[in-house]
Amino acid sequence: MDKIKFGTDGWRAIIAKDFTVYNVARVSQALAAWLKQSHQAPVVVIGHDCRFAGELFAETATQVLCGNGVKVLLAKGFVSTPMVSFGVKAKNAQQGVVITASHNPPSYNGYKLKGAHGGPSSPADIAAVEALIPEQVTIPSANLKDLEAKGLLEYIDLETMYIDYLHTKFDFEKLNNAPYKMAYDAMFGAGQNVIRKTLPAAVLLHCDYNPSFEGTAPEPIHKNLLQLSQTMAETPELKVGLATDGDADRIGLYDEDGNFVDAHHIILLLIHYLHKYKQLNGKVVIAFSVTDRVKKMCAQYGLDVQVTPIGFKYISEIMVSEDVLLGGEESGGIAIKGHIPERDGIFDGLTIYEYMMETGKTLKELCEEIYAVVGKFAYERNDLLLQEEQKLRIIKEAQDGVYTAFGKYKVERVETIDGIKYHLDNGGWMMLRASGTEPVLRIYAEGNSQEEALDILEAVKKTVL
Incomplete structure (x- = not known):
């Protein structure tokens, strides 16, 4: 089986290619195993957004978690990620799952993990779940009505809860x-x-x-x-x-x-x-x-x-x-x-x-x-769709210090916390970073005007391509 990897914000893949019912079940099995290591009666809030087959994938996660004795609070209809995070905190649940690929193209879906604090699970917790993903899994056949009758499944109106909360704010x-x-x-x-x-x-x-x-x-x-x-x-x-x-x-x-x-x-x-x-x-x-x-x-x-x-x-x-x-x-x-x-x-x-x-x-x-x-400033970004080898070549050259100027813009200093950020002699900056979920190289640029920011982007593209 393919290795499932969580990126900067969850696991994402193309629907029916890698994002399948079976792979969603594998991740859900890992989540159940991880929860049961530290909780006697864990509760998970599950929701899905408006993407294709969201309901199917949310129900799959529900069946697997309930099959492992984990209680699920399942959202009625589609919900936003903040609604699920809010629901986790409001219901004192141990975990949230959102079936979403966020901003990715429509062919993608994804699986986000939310912690008990009402926000993204910590990098350490995500890594721990990822390490438990099995090669094979058996998807329980119990239907949702049976799970509800057993008290393992409860439906929850997250949208109404969230809107009521907004009225207090x-x-x-x-x-x-x-x-x-x-x-x-x-x-x-x-x-x-x-x-x-x-x-x-x-x-x-x-x-x-x-x-x-x-x-x-x-x-x-x-x-x-x-x-x-x-x-x-x-x-x-x-x-x-x-x-x-x-x-x-x-x-x-x-x-x-x-x-x-x-x-x-x-x-x-x-x-x-x-x-x-x-x-x-x-x-x-x-x-x-x-x-x-x-x-x-x-x-x-x-x-x-x-x-x-x-x-x-x-x-x-x-x-x-x-x-x-x-x-x-x-x-x-x-x-x-x-x-x-x-x-x-x-x-x-x-x-x-x-x-x-x-x-x-x-x-x-x-x-x-x-x-x-x-002070006045402007920002622009280009996402370049590149072959993997071209993307890796540019990132390696950047890491090796090959780029000391982009056209007329001289590099004054470089930071490498995540990606490569170049501070330029005009007071602006630009940055190169490879996407973790798509075959994309992102180029970010800031200048003192929109014209200057766009000019930096063009200079960068001429230099690296």
Whole structure:
């Protein structure tokens, strides 16, 4: 059998090729064995997103876990990853499982593990489960009704629980009467019902069930959100556009002119709002690919900063044990104080919406507020689909110190926490990192303007290709 490997955020594979009922059963058997090593009566919350056969795979995990004497709380219908993480904590369960491939293309599905703290399982726990995955497994034949009758299975309405919780965190009466209206693009993902039910005046895009995602990967980056951008630009009463990915744990934003507001800006906006307006403190934890402007802002605000490898599990681990104001990734995964230690695109979006309402400022004006603190900057990213040998050649050359300049941009120093990050003589930076789940080389670049960031990307491509 193929070896199943968990990447930065779970195990992902192509449906019917490697992501099969049998392989899902193998992982579930390992999870059951691991849980029973340290718990007498473990409880697991299971949910699936909107991807093809999500229900089938969630039921397979349920059958295997229940067959091993593990009680399962199974979500009704599709749910977001934050809903499962919230449910684990709210129900005092020992573990959560989300059947999702997050932002990956529609041909993928995946298996995420969530810890008792309400966030990603720790790297050590994930490695321990991975080590127990058997070559062979017998899938129990018990049907779900029998498991329910035996008390091993209970159905749970995670979406209603989550929405009720949001009502304790946000004043929806105020938000629904805000002069600034919102557009929301669910990207056919699992967050689609939440905004519909909490902000009925919002303009909704791609908020229906479509497991093919119309052929577009449900990742909230500009090239995948052109309709949201156009809607914002053409509708004067819309002042903020929110997008979330397939399992609704990542965020993308648009301002009133239809301009994309990336995760670096969102992280800075949230730190600024939480600290300067809400008077909250704590450490800021960021992944290696996040802008150094965060360090600049935190230095001015007297906040500690810690940089982690890429993968939210590293950030969540720190959030559980320390006082953390915000944890964030370049890819749009952000967790904030006062919520679970989990990325949550909807919670983050509502916080930005609240910030706009409290200040009476548009998103564009709020970005000017952070530029006054850290200076104006722009960020761009290219994902290059390459042959494996070409990808490995570029990474090896980078690790061997072959690249000392990219066109006119000279390298001043290099960091290698996770990927290779080059700090450039113009005050910007660029970074090379191979994807752990796709045949992709990611190139990240920051400049003092969008033109400069794009120019850095072109210079990098000319140099490495």
